[in-house]
Amino acid sequence: MSDFYQSGIITTLHNLGKPSLERLETEIKEYSKIRPITLVLPALYSEFEGPAMPLIIEELAKVKFLEEIVLVLDKASAKEFQKARAMMALIPYPVKIIYNDGKRIGEIYNTVARNGLEVGQQGKGRSIWLAYGYVIAQNRSDVIILHDCDILSYNRILLARLCYPVVNPNLDFVFCKGYYSRVTDRMHGRVSRLLVTPLIRSIQALYGEHDFLKFLDSFRYPLAGEFCMITDMARVNRIPWDWGLEVGSLAEVYRNYSPRRICQVDIADTYEHKHQSLSADDPEKGLMKMTIDICKSIFRTLSAEGFVFTDGFFKALSVTYLRHAEDTIVKYEADAAINGLIFDRHEEAKAVEAFTNAISMAAKIFLENPLGTPLIPNWSRVTSAIPTILEMLKTAVDEDDK
Amino acid sequence: MNDFFQLIIGPLEEVFFKFKEFTPNVIATLTILILGFLLARLIRLIFLRILKALKFDSWSDRMGLTSLMRKSDLWTKPSETCATVIYGTFLIIFLMAGLSALKIEAIDNLVGQFFLYLPRAFSAILILIFGYIIAAFISRAVLIMAVNSGYYYAKLLAQAIKLLLTLLILAMALEQFQIAPGIVIAAFSITFGGIVLALAISFGVGGIDAARKMIEKEEEAKNKKKDIEHI
Numbered sequence: 001m002s003d004f005y006q007s008g009i010i011t012t013l014h015n016l017g018k019p020s021l022e023r024l025e026t027e028i029k030e031y032s033k034i035r036p037i038t039l040v041l042p043a044l045y046s047e048f049e050g051p052a053m054p055l056i057i058e059e060l061a062k063v064k065f066l067e068e069i070v071l072v073l074d075k076a077s078a079k080e081f082q083k084a085r086a087m088m089a090l091i092p093y094p095v096k097i098i099y100n101d102g103k104r105i106g107e108i109y110n111t112v113a114r115n116g117l118e119v120g121q122q123g124k125g126r127s128i129w130l131a132y133g134y135v136i137a138q139n140r141s142d143v144i145i146l147h148d149c150d151i152l153s154y155n156r157i158l159l160a161r162l163c164y165p166v167v168n169p170n171l172d173f174v175f176c177k178g179y180y181s182r183v184t185d186r187m188h189g190r191v192s193r194l195l196v197t198p199l200i201r202s203i204q205a206l207y208g209e210h211d212f213l214k215f216l217d218s219f220r221y222p223l224a225g226e227f228c229m230i231t232d233m234a235r236v237n238r239i240p241w242d243w244g245l246e247v248g249s250l251a252e253v254y255r256n257y258s259p260r261r262i263c264q265v266d267i268a269d270t271y272e273h274k275h276q277s278l279s280a281d282d283p284e285k286g287l288m289k290m291t292i293d294i295c296k297s298i299f300r301t302l303s304a305e306g307f308v309f310t311d312g313f314f315k316a317l318s319v320t321y322l323r324h325a326e327d328t329i330v331k332y333e334a335d336a337a338i339n340g341l342i343f344d345r346h347e348e349a350k351a352v353e354a355f356t357n358a359i360s361m362a363a364k365i366f367l368e369n370p371l372g373t374p375l376i377p378n379w380s381r382v383t384s385a386i387p388t389i390l391e392m393l394k395t396a397v398d399e400d401d402k
Numbered sequence: 403m404n405d406f407f408q409l410i411i412g413p414l415e416e417v418f419f420k421f422k423e424f425t426p427n428v429i430a431t432l433t434i435l436i437l438g439f440l441l442a443r444l445i446r447l448i449f450l451r452i453l454k455a456l457k458f459d460s461w462s463d464r465m466g467l468t469s470l471m472r473k474s475d476l477w478t479k480p481s482e483t484c485a486t487v488i489y490g491t492f493l494i495i496f497l498m499a500g501l502s503a504l505k506i507e508a509i510d511n512l513v514g515q516f517f518l519y520l521p522r523a524f525s526a527i528l529i530l531i532f533g534y535i536i537a538a539f540i541s542r543a544v545l546i547m548a549v550n551s552g553y554y555y556a557k558l559l560a561q562a563i564k565l566l567l568t569l570l571i572l573a574m575a576l577e578q579f580q581i582a583p584g585i586v587i588a589a590f591s592i593t594f595g596g597i598v599l600a601l602a603i604s605f606g607v608g609g610i611d612a613a614r615k616m617i618e619k620e621e622e623a624k625n626k627k628k629d630i631e632h633i
Contacts, residue, residue, distance in 0.1 A: 103477055104472075104477050107472075107477045107478075110479075111459075111463055111468065114459055114460055114463070115460050115463055115464075385464070386463045386464060387464065387466070387542070388463075388466045388468070388469035389463075391469050391472075391473075392468065392469050392472045395469075395472045395473055395475075396472065396477075399475055
């Protein structure tokens with residue numbers, strides 16, 4: 001059981017007592033009559049072959065409050081698309097699979113691109129952008145839930161807790177992000193623990209208080225891929241197509257809505273998914289690539305908020321970050337010790353060193369090209385350029401699904 | 403004996419002379435077909451370049467033509483589709499020209515009919531394309547106007563107008579194509595007339611009070627104007 005402390009400028013919904021899944025689901029089912037819910041799942045075909053997706057399908061088959069599931073399938077051949085369809089057919093309510101590698105969806109991307117709009121590279125960001133477009137085109141749901149498809153410890157209570165704050169009309173939240181502890185016999189989530197939080201606090205130490213930094217620091221797990229939002233948000237939020245997806249999306253939420261209407265919710269006692277290798281020597285792979293993209297996203301958002309970044313600032317930031325991160329390692333070492341968890345201090349220190357390099361690399365890239373924003377335009381912008389794009393997208397998905 | 407040989411050689415000679423007479427026609431046909439094929443490909447290429455330079459794809463996306471293609475499950479670029487249609491048209495024209503070089507009466511008649519039909523087909527296609535664009539434009543304008551006026555059924559109204567205009571355009575195109583023109587005109591007149599009559603009756607019955615109010619309001623306004631003039 002967690003504490004009940006409210007930290008930061010957003011609302012935190014804790015896991016207190018023993019909340020009943022049945023009660024939650026019954027309430028959500030009632031609310032969903034006036035606020036229908038769609039679940040968006042960005043998936044790779046490889047996840048269907050692993051242990052995560054079969055478990056997720058089994059759990060989703062028991063859910064009664066979803067209007068529809070929209071699954072965006074990436075890196076799949078035509079045969080694999082059919083296999084994925086067969087597996088998803090076990091779910092007893094409407095499921096649409098967007099075949100991302102198909103000819104029709106490819107033409108949708110081409111159509112957007114030839115009208116001067118950037119659709120970015122293949123990845124989770126582009127997939128969820130496309131899924132949002134389909135949900136808007138369907139015009140059937142008021143609420144969108146999104147979670148990854150590599151969750152090994154999936155339970156449908158995650159879904160219920162994630163959507164409850166948004167779907168409940170009495171609570172007036174427009175965006176809810178999930179948080180959880182990523183603990184097995186050791187602590188995981190290095191990027192969140194050792195990069196994002198120390199980096200934000202270092203910038204605060206150098207630049208002083210800022211609402212966006214406070215907003216980001218309010219999230220217990222800013223890199224969590226699970227969130228729920230109102231469908232209108234999908235129209236106005238731009239989506240980063242690189243690893244800066246989560247931080248960039250939070251920046252868009254901050255830009256478009258008041259923090260009073262944003263919350264985070266404890267969705268699982270423990271959460272286990274695939275782990276990325278550090279790849280400290282290769283900035284194009286693994287956690288290093290992810291780290292550089294996240295740092296770039298933070299710098300670009302802050303720059304848009306009026307921060308002036310100079311070479312001198314970034315030099316000072318590297319030093320300040322290193323100090324903050326080292327202090328954080330000590331804190332986590334103590335936390336691991338009291339809980340009897342394995343803690344490899346050397347590995348953690350190596351990760352911090354790699355992250356320091358990543359910050360410098362991201363700073364260099366940012367100074368060279370501060371405007372190089374990898375954001376996919378929001379759907380309002382896309383429909384203003386191509387008024388019938390949503391119809392085309394709907395036709396493409398429906399034809400692929402025949 | 404000579405007569406017997408003549409009996410055998412005569413028909414063969416006749417076939418040979420006919421073949422000799424026909425061969426240049428066949429060669430001319432083949433030449434026209436080969437040149438036509440090459441020319442059609444060249445025209446397709448030039449047409450494609452022109453369309454790309456004019457940013458036809460982008461224009462087509464904005465005008466809703468691409469969407470129309472997608473609804474028909476056509477997923478190539480609009481410029482490529484247009485170029486292919488042009489290519490196909492030229493290929494058919496050259497095929498007809500090639501066939502007419504055979505100098506066979508039946509084929510000549512067919513070719514003549516085809517060339518007479520071409521302007522009709524062309525104008526029908528133009529009616530379809532521009533009609534669709536105009537219908538989409540009017541429907542969108544009605545939607546915006548109705549939404550801005552706070553009309554609850556704005557989308558339904560816009561869709562109904564688009565449907566009616568599409569019906570009108572289809573009837574016009576079919577009439578141009580000369581596909582059962584009598585039936586098309588009759589069906590269209592009945593359907594369109596029926597809709598207008600239904601609207602007139604429903605407005606007449608349901609809108610008596612509204613019409614009276616409108617007329618009374620106008621009368622009042624006129625009377626007010628007169629008063630001011632007297633003063």
